[in-house]
Amino acid sequence: xxxxxxxxxxxxxxxxxxxxxxxxxxxLLYGKWxxxxxxxxxxxxxxxxTWDTSDDVDExxxxxFTWTLDxxxxxxxxxxxxxxxxxxxxxxxxxxxxxxxxxxxxxxxYTFKKQ
Numbered sequence: 001x002x003x004x005x006x007x008x009x010x011x012x013x014x015x016x017x018x019x020x021x022x023x024x025x026x027x028l029l030y031g032k033w034x035x036x037x038x039x040x041x042x043x044x045x046x047x048x049x050t051w052d053t054s055d056d057v058d059e060x061x062x063x064x065f066t067w068t069l070d071x072x073x074x075x076x077x078x079x080x081x082x083x084x085x086x087x088x089x090x091x092x093x094x095x096x097x098x099x100x101x102x103x104x105x106x107x108x109x110y111t112f113k114k115q
Contacts, residue, residue, distance in 0.1 A: 024072060028096050035110050076089045091105045
């Protein structure tokens with residue numbers, strides 16, 4: 001009986017923690033983030049926006065995208081305004097807390113602070 005209980009407890013521990021292994025709580029992503037002059041905003045509905053004030057673009061002119069988070073993979077699907085093209089961008093999140101978002105793509109690291 002002790003072996004059975006030990007096995008059961010081990011299985012519960014493994015299964016209860018599986019969704020967090022290599023993954024992040026997506027609710028921490030919701031809100032506006034800033035890295036230098038680059039901004040990204042994520043809503044709980046899966047919509048997002050990005051803009052860069054160095055390009056003389058503000059939030060009202062932001063490029064919209066939809067996003068998904070699967071484990072540590074953040075995917076943004078950008079709809080181009082002048083065409084029907086959808087441009088996917090994928091990032092690997094290394095840090096996601098209430099105040100900091102860090103991800104990598106193509107050998108480059110981006111760190112954002114929550115606004």
